[in-house]
Amino acid sequence: MAISMDELQLATRNHGMPLEALRYDVTPVGLHYLLVHFDVPAVPEDWRLHVGGLVSRELTLSQDELRERPSVRRIVTMECAGNGRARLEPRIVSQPWIAEAIGTGEWGGVELAPLLREAGMGDGAVEVLFTGLDRGIDGGVEQAYERSLSLDEALAGDALLAYELNGEPLPPQHGAPLRLVVPGWYGMTSVKWLERIRVLDRPFDGYQQAHAYRFRRDEDDEGEPVARMRPRSLMLPPGVPDFMTRRRFVEAGPCSLEGRAWSGVAPIESVEVGVDGEWATARVEPAPDRFAWSRWTFHWQAEPGDHELACRARDEAGNEQPLEPEWNVGGYCNNAAQSLAVTVR
Secondary structure (H helix, E strand, O other): OOOOHHHHHHHHHOEOOOHHHHHOOOOOHHHOOEOOOOOOOOOOOOOOEEEEEOEOOOEEEOHHHHHOOOOEEEEEEEEOOOOOHHHOOOOOOOOOOOOOOEEEEEEEEEEHHHHHHHHOEOOOOOEEEEEEEEEEEEOOEEEEEEEEEEHHHHOOOOOEEEEEEOOEEOOHHHOOOOEEEOOOEOHHHOOOOEEEEEEEOOOOOOHHHHHHOEEOOOOOOOOEEOOEOOOEEEEOOOOEEOOOOOOEEEOOEEEEEEEEEEOOOOOEEEEEEEEOOEEEEOEEOOOOOOOOOEEEEEEEEEOOEEEEEEEEEEEOOOOEOOOOOOOOOOOOOOOOOEEEEEEEO
């Protein structure tokens, strides 16, 4: 179970959201989770967004020209597809997320769909490819980071090209000057440092699409593409922590538990809180936006002793968090119910 120097190096480059930040409706920028696949790139001073491929009119837009267009703001919860990877056994060697690869931002920018319609997609268009400025080697393949969406998903109206986060200019580590934000999807879809959009007449078969982000049960499994976020609930750790183990210490008596729950498939229907294996229903508040997390609260009468607290969510489509994770080659989509060790004094 030892963490390798390579994994430690990844863990120091990237960072998760401290779970005490679940108290915020919108995550402060510096606390929002961050994953950079390669390097934060140097952006040219003459940066332009290029829209081309199977279109009737190619577009080249500067930052000022993008900002002149009608703008939107959306509160979106974003989670890394590898969140929870470190809890799988046998362990997957990669960015060792535990449960903290999450954040909710208020993203500002322009809607993707009107831009694509303005360019005019040609007959036979099937996908839209997004290419970032970040470049490196993954799986032995040198590549720019690229992901695609089906034409239907790209035109659905939810995706936006963001140049602001929480009302401020997008910071470099989050993709400045422009990034894609696809609400409801795991974070790997929201390409940062966006440079080029191309309409394709065939499915994109690049590394990040065809190999990296696929749910495979073994090495011989072709797998299924990782797409929308599975339902998940996280609890704001109560009381105070032990420095090393993070075990929680709580005073006996009435204790208010709270957390957040979300799903990329459908709105959250319910959250349950478990105390030593006994489950009860929490109170769930409406989400501030369609693809933002919902706050939940639960009253616990804390009795002295050692306890295990847990929480699990269910969405309106009937998807529910499992109690045990489902192992897979990449360590993706582990939405098993969170548990916390608590000592009541």
